[in-house]
Amino acid sequence: MIIACLHTADSNVAVFEAAARELGLAAGVLRHAVRPDLLEAAERAGGLTDDIAEETAAALTALAGGADAVLLTCSTLGPSTAIVREAPVPVLRTDAALAEKAASIGEKVVALCAVETTVAPTTALFAEATKRKGVALEVRLVAGAWGLFKAGDRDGYLAAIADAADAAYNDGAAIVALAQASMAGAAELVRRGTRPLTSPSAGLSAALEQIAQMASRVAR
Incomplete structure (x- = not known):
């Protein structure tokens, strides 16, 4: 295989x-x-x-x-x-499978993006999945995160995403989805809620x- x-x-x-x-x-x-x-x-x-x-x-x-x-x-x-x-x-x-999984959890999904060009396709994809399930959706851009990634500051990048995930849980998210594959390592740093879903x-x-x-x- x-x-x-x-x-x-x-x-x-x-x-x-x-x-x-x-x-x-x-x-x-x-x-x-x-x-x-x-x-x-x-x-x-x-x-x-x-x-x-x-x-x-x-x-x-x-x-x-x-x-x-x-x-x-x-x-x-x-x-x-x-x-x-x-x-x-x-x-x-990979993000299509992520959207379906997040929507199946229900209530309120917050999808985090690091790259501005990802926001529109992520919003369209997650909106379709959450609408079918009758689930609330919010898509957030993690400000400054992509600059850290491009500068080679992986630790800073993942920390910024984890902080954004914690903030989303504080705001009532039922589940946070990390929309980009590069964000996956931040899942283990999140402390405020369920381990975020990752696209890989x-x-x-x-x-x-x-x-x-x-x-x-x-x-x-």
Whole structure:
């Protein structure tokens, strides 16, 4: 079994490998491709453009040729999965699985974002999931966090996210969702409520479920 991951930050390779170990996956199950240029282009453009989406979709299609499932791990680029054509395996966005899981918990979901370009796609995705469940939603941008990440201050980045999660719990959140994969390490620093949901675990679990469903259909 191979799950291919398309990242926009090198550091997310280790994040997903750690999530895979927690889920009991064997070493070598994940294959990683890193395309920081795609996120950089989206940041310059102020968001995801049609051209960037097409380039992302092409990269996802290429990965699908040698995998059982493909995960797009960047929330800014997430909508690109909708235009992937004729992929032979499931192509998923990790934040979609995260949104569904958060909405299923109920009451009030607070989704945290670190990158401004992620706010719009995250809001659209979570709004759809929470509306179906009749759950309240608030999407918050963690001010200054992405600057810390880009400066290489990982500890400061995760601390800022954890502080924002604690604030969300203080404001009545039933569950906090960390919308970007790079934020996952902040979950263990949160002290005010339930451990926040993270996209690496949610996305990998969704990929495993899709692979199992495909195997079941083939076996019939």
